Amino acid sequence: MDFLQPRSWADALAARAERPDAVPIAGGTDLMVDLNFDRRRPGALLDLGRVAELREWSVGDGAGGGRTVRLGAGVPYARIVDELGDRLPGLAMAARTVGSPQIRVRGTVGGNLGSASPAGDAHPPLLAVGAVIEVESAARGARRIPAADFYTGVKRSALAEDELIAAVLLPEAAGPQQFCKVGTRNAMVIAVSAFACALHPDRKAVGTGIGSAAPTPRRAPEAEEFLAGELDSAGLWDSRGELPETLARAFGERVAAAASPIDDVRGSAAYRRHSLSVMARRSVLWAWTQYQHDLRKAA
Amino acid sequence: MSTEAGTRTTATSSPGRVGDSPLRPDGTLKVTGEFAYASDLWHDDMVWGVTLRSPHPHARIRGIDLTGALTVPGVTAVLTADDVPGENAVGLEHADQPVLASEFVRYEGEPVALVAADHPETARRAAARIRVDYEVLPAVTDPRRAMDEDAPAVHRPGNLVRHLRLRRGDPSVTAPVVVSLDVEVGMQDQAFLGPESGLAVPAEDGGVDLYVATQWLHVDQRQMCLALGMPADKVRLHLAGVGGAFGGREDLSVHVHACLLALRTGRPVKMSYGREESFFGHVHRHPAWLTYEFGAERDGTLVYARATVLLDGGAYASSTAAVVGNAGTLGLGPYRIPNVAVDAYGVFTNNPPCGAMRGFGCVQAAFAHEALMDELADAVELDRVAIRQLNGMREGDRNITGQVIDSAAPVAELLQIVSELPLPPAREDGADLRSLPGSVGNTTHGEGVVRGIGYAVTYKNVAFSEGFDDYSTARVRLEMTGGEAVATVHTAAAEVGQGLITVEQQICRTELGVERVVVHPKDTTVGSGGSTSASRQTYVTGGAVQAACAAVRTVVLERAARILDRAAADLRLDGEKIVGASGEVLTGLSDVLGEDAVEETAEYRHRPTHAIDPQTGQGDAHVQFAFSAHRAVVDVDVELGLVKVVALDTAQDVGRAINPDAVVGQIHGGSAQGMGLALMEEIVVTDGHVRNPSFTDYLIPTILDMPPMQVKVLEYADPHAPYGVRGVGEPPTISSGPAVAAAVRAACGKPLRRVPIRPEHITGT
Structure with missing residues (x-):
């Protein structure tokens, strides 16, 4: 098994193109388990740990006037906790x-996406905020995939063979x-x-993400539209009045209905x-209470 | 962590004697990752051995084609049952388990063939190329069906390992208050640090030296000699670094396999399981199905108890018969019960073999008798402490086998202590997520959280029972080295993380009055130390070390008496001096010893135990009983079924704490292990297949699951035991789990008759 260790993003893309048998490795918290259990023996490991660009995040202007965080695929979870909580x-x-x-120091969102396990912890919040995955190949350049389109099956994703x-x-x-x-x-x-849930008061929308309860991470679109609509028709986005418990409960039922869970050793x-x-x-009640509190803070 | 030991007096202020808490030598090394486990063994020129295991719970082997493995470059040997030179059968109590399967495989993971190669991966790949022609057979995987007439026989003549029948008083008596329940206990794993590993080194004399992580070198040696067809002087065992054991290393693992490969290849052979293979490489705690009934007077006084206990022994006997013995003779808990009918069964199935694990049959039973005691309390409207105190055993009582409890039995006092310990403060709004059920999973900020409190008490036999000749051997040598007196203590008793090395040193210092005590590596060049199990080593090997020291001291003092022309009875050894009756220094130890070493070997036996009557289960089956009580406080998110153990406090009588810090450590660890079984630890077996052989899905408690503990240690010396000691290691594992389960039931108001309690049991979804 070869060990490829490119020092730049361009070299990494080149290596990915040249060696279709190479498996990219970031923190290794999934892949090393597979190797240790002899489930996989790829021809090569493509270590992305020396590609500095992947370990950076920055903030820029986003669509619709907001700001967008560009989170490098190799930023470990520990830094997300420390640096991006706000x-x-x-x-x-x-x-x-x-x-x-120890795992949080190694593991990355890029790795979670690469594995595309339905149980990956990063997926639900990506779905809830409508994140976009930026992938790139040496041959075709970069493209952007909405998170909701990224997960295509159990541990399968829209990432092409030659992309990182x-x-x-x-x-x-x-x-x-x-x-x-x-x-x-x-x-x-x-x-x-x-x-995961996210309130988007700027566009009066609600985002959701479900993990470990379907073949892929997925949203609960009907629940999102239901709640956003109810909030809108009751004028709650503007009044920031109490979110009725019955509404939260109905939202929860719609989220549950969006799942397609299985029985397995971890749960029924x-x-x-x-x-x-x-x-x-x-x-959603916690989020709404925060939303109410945010106004009081602003006032 | 708040801990407190009882009052004790020590004969000397010199550190490191009996009653002190010298640091264990392996502690820092384990924390810093520098401890040499058996998996770190290395030998120049060694090759690696791996095991090919059965994928089927039950199958006939029609043929094995080794060609694919033999042609892999780097492979040095491929062995099957045909290559076992001696008896192809090993086993702790009954030699019923093949070294390598020949005609049948009886459980998933049973060893079928061995491969040695110059690299472990080469060996694994070669093993994968062995073609075994299996004829899959019907498997019996539900132990409740194992004794049905149409059940496939796992062994001839049938699937019953042992039935223990116990009758006392009038089993048909009636009572005004009757409570009953059924309880089910899942299969727990020992989950020790350091999976099975060993290094076999062929010797010039045709024998073999095996360095291995184990619990009892001499019982391993006996089985290995039969399988290898070699005498004991050719099969030499040396204890390698053990992470933990908890019963899971009582049965053989790599032992015979590594030696077979070493003897065949003429090269040192290392075998080292990964965690997944470890789940298939050792026995587990028996899953149990228990049906209990108590009859009582209206005031709560027990009139009778009836119990049926079924233990799934899996495919081979291992120690199932002895576990049935404990579940039967001790399975009603530390209570005074005049009329008793107990039937305890162990059966064969095609599930993973089960055998020894910390608590040994008492753990499963305690979940039943403690849940039922709560039912009885409710039925007679007594509180749950009072009902146990009312019925609790006292010194001088006879237990259900008719044996007199002839030392302290402080059931009521232990319960009183734990019930009076300060309770944790009420949960506050805005509490740190880590203090809530679900923790940083952020599943509740207090919604649905209900607090519950539960109590449990147990008693456990210490050392081996039912007439077993249970002894330990110790050799102690005293000599001057570089002007300093040095005692060397040599036993074969396995240090498995419990702290025996430190205890041996403390006893030598106390008995011989010297500071420097060297612990000789554990091996089979000294007599048996017995098993490191049944909470017995400090008692039995401790007794042997004390006896060997006494023999050495006698020789030294007699020699001194001759030199000093005094009576030996008037002399003492202290601080490398010979002192007189009033403590006056008469001469130095160096003057008495000179260039000589004094070496003595002693065997120590505890008082004999006896077989029980096969019809009534009556008899003095056990030598000593150890008592403990726990109080658990839990917060349960009743809507999500998640549990946070807020407090797990305990009181235990240890007779005499040789090393108080180590005693408290045992109590912490045992309590965590019992709590693990109550809430999360289960090997899930479906149709004979293990579904979660990894630490990803076999969950053991983390630091966020285990609360700080208040530990109260009582020291009521047992007059029959060395220093008054009472076994420590097992009781905490027995009473903690039922206390946690009771607390969860109290919080959510559901019966919860199965452990581990899973979230869906609490939510009903």
Whole structure:
């Protein structure tokens, strides 16, 4: 097995093109497990750890007047927690639940996307904020894939054979975001189910992301439209009045209905669906309370 | 972490004696990652051995084609059952398990063939090229069906390993208050640090030296000699660095396999399991199905108990019969019960073999008798501490086998202590996520969270029971080295992380009055140290070290008496001096010893135990009993079924704490392991297949799952035991889990008759 270690993004793309048998490795927290268990023996490992550009994040103007964070694919979770909690609160909350401190120092959002496991902790907040994945190949250059289109099946993604993940583009939070994850112990656990929500008061929209409860991470579009519509028709976006518990509950039920969970050793399908309804209800109430509080803070 | 040991007096202020807490030599090394585990063994010119295992729970082997493996470059040997020179059968109590499967495989993961190669990956790839022609057979995987007439026989003549029948008093008596329940306990793994590893080195005399992580060198040696067809002087064992054991290293793992490969290749052979293989490479705690009924007076006084216990032994006997013995004789807990009927069964199935694990049959039973005791409390409207105190065993009582409890039995006092310990403060709004169920998973900010409190108490036999000749050997040598007196203690008793090395040193210092004590590497050149299990080593090997020291001291003092022309009885050894009755220094140890070394070997046996009557289960089956009680406080998110253990406090009688810090460490660890079984630890087996053989999905408690503990240690010396010690390691594992389960039930108001309690049991989804 060869070990390729490009020093620049251009070299990395070239190596990816030349060696279709090479598997990219970032933090290695997924891939090394596969190697150690002898599940994979790729012809080469393409180590992206020396590509400095991947380990940077920056803020620029985004579409619609907001600001956008360009998060390099190789920024580890520990730095997301430390550096981006204000701009990307949902992703930072998810990052905090990843593995152990040691894993958070190694693991990256790019790696999570590369593995495309339905249980990846980063996926639900990416979906909830409408993140865009920037990928690139030496032959065709860069292209952008909305997160909702990125996941194509269990551990499969829209990434082409000759492409690498460069960055994730996420709008800076315009409203409160929440992330919840159920596991059967209180740390270092793979999600039994996970849920992210984001309030977008700027466009009176609600974003959602579901993890570990379908073949891929997915949104709950009907729940998003339902809640945003109800909030709008009750004038709550502007009044910032109380979010009725019944509305939160109905939202939770719609989120649960959007899932297609299975029974497995980590949990039952019925529990996954139930836990999603609870997490969605609670988290949207927390987000709404924050939204109300934000106004008081502003006033 | 708040801890407190009871009052104790020490004979001397010199550090490192009995009653002090000298640091263990392996502690810092393990924390810093420098400890040499068995998996770190290395030998120039060594090759690597791997095991090919059965993918089927039950199959007939029609043929094995080794061609594919033999043609892989780098492969030095490929072995099957045909290559086992001695008996192709090993086993702790019954030699029923093939070294390598010949005609049948009886569980998923059973060893079928071995490969040695110059690189572990080469060996694995070669093993994957072995073609085994299996005829898959019907498997019995539900132990409740194992004794049905139409169940496939795992072994001839049938699937019953042991039935223990116990009757006491009038089993048909009736009572005004009757409570009953069914409880199910899942399969727990020992999950020790340092998966199975060993290095076999062929010797010039035709024998073999095996360096291995194990719990009992001599019982390994006995089985290995039979399988290898070699005498004991040719099969020499040396203890390698052990991370932990908890019963999972009582049965053989790499032992015979590595030696077979070493003897065949003439080269040192290392075998080292990864974590996944480890799940298939050792026995587990028996899953259990328990049906219990208590009858009581209206005031709560127990009139009778009836219990049926079924343990799934899996494919081979291992120690199932002894576990049934414990579940039967101790399975009603530390209570006074005049009329008793217990039937405990262990059965064969095509599931993973089960055997020894910390708590050994008492753990499963405690979940049942403690849940039922809560039911009884509710039925007679007593609180849950009072019901246990009312029925708790006292010194001088007879237990359900008719044996008199002839030392302290402080059931009521232990419960009183834990019930009076300060409770944790109420949960505050805006509490740190890490203090809430679900932790940083951010699943609740207090919504749905209900607090519950639960109590449990247990008693556990210490050392081996039912007439087993249970002894330990110690050799102690005293000599002057470089002007300093040095004692060397040599036992074969395995240090598996519990702190025995430190205990051996403390006893030598205390008995011989010297500071420097060298612990000789553990090996089979000294007599058996018995098993490091059943909470027995400080008691039994400690007793042997004390006896060997006494023998050395006798020789030294007699020699001094001759030199000094005094009576030996008037002399003492202290601080490298011979002192008189009033402490006056008479001469130096160096003057008495000169260039000579004094070396003595002693065996120590605890009081004999006895077989129980096969019809009634009556008899003095056990030598000592250890008692502990726990109080658990939990916060349960009843809507999501997630649990945060807020407090897990305990009181335990240890007889005498040889090393108080180590005692508290054992109690912490045991409590965590019991809590793990209550809430998360389970090997999930479906149709004979293990579904979660990894630490990704076999969850053990982390630091965010284990609360700080208040530990109260009582020291009621057992007059029959060396220094008054009482075994420590197991009781915390037994009473912590049922206390946690009770607290969860109290919080959510559901019966929860199965452990581990999963979130969906609490939510009902």
